[in-house]
Amino acid sequence: MSTMFADTILIVFISVCTALLAEGITWVLVYRTEKYKRLKAEVEKQSKKLEKKKETITESAGRQQKKKIERQEEKLKNNNRDLSMVRMKSMFAIGFCFTALMGMFNSIFDGRVVAKLPFVPLSYIQGLSHRNLLGEDFTDCSFIFLYILCTMSIRQDPVLDIDPSTATAMTHPTLERRRAGYKWRRFGIDPLATGGVGCSARARLHV
């Protein structure tokens, strides 16, 4: 196996490990705390209540009914915001860890072509894909570009680690997209399972 291909596989492995590390930190600092579990349960309860109320409301519903729904929506938004604030803690910790890790990996892979791109990237991406590499062959791939792509294929947002459909959750509470660890349930892992990380009863892989 050539060195370049070995580097490619190594970087995929590194991105998997760092993704797991980030989720592990988030679980330790956020998911297993009582405050987060309480807020999450509150948000789910309010979402279901709001959904039921919206289904029963009619065109001719009084102002009071509509005001009540608006108050409940406001309450739900506030709880969602509190939920996001709780997660902020883990984001700082992850940011700190990753700054140190990226510094280390960048120095290891500095100047090394880790893969060959089957396309020439757009000019504004070449600064990232050809970072710290010699020569003018823009199909040479740098560590950082491949790492970012690998991380994006594992996590929703590799930088902020937020659910991009947050806005949807606010306007469509029935979708419940802000449930903690939903992306891990796709892999059959429920980080809020009793006793810690475990497999959900309805593993998404269904194997």
Place this chain on the structure above:
Amino acid sequence: MTSSSRRKEEGPLLNGGVKQSTWSKAFNSNAVWEEKDEFLDVIYWLRQIIAIILGVIWVFCAHPVKTLIFCIINAGVLYVYFSSFQQIDEEEYGGTWELTKEGFMTSFALFLVVWIIFYTALHYD
């Protein structure tokens, strides 16, 4: 399909009915989806599978504008899947756009990674 593997896919309900597993529902048209997240997960995983398949195929295919073609195939296949095959009400899931973008960026990144890995392995190993 043997009876034991069929039993693996289906489980009994308390009322005596038989509950289908998610994957058997995914491949049955007009399946009933009690949980919205379940259907969205199916969309997500189908997108990732398409990304892996196209990432491998693209290594052998010399065609310009491959990325655009990937986006069209990915969005198009899933659109046909949820609108014609499953015939779900898009409004329950936030509209066609929400279903189209569910897992899209992740699958695009996965497609690029698979494509790069196979290309590097075949041409520079």
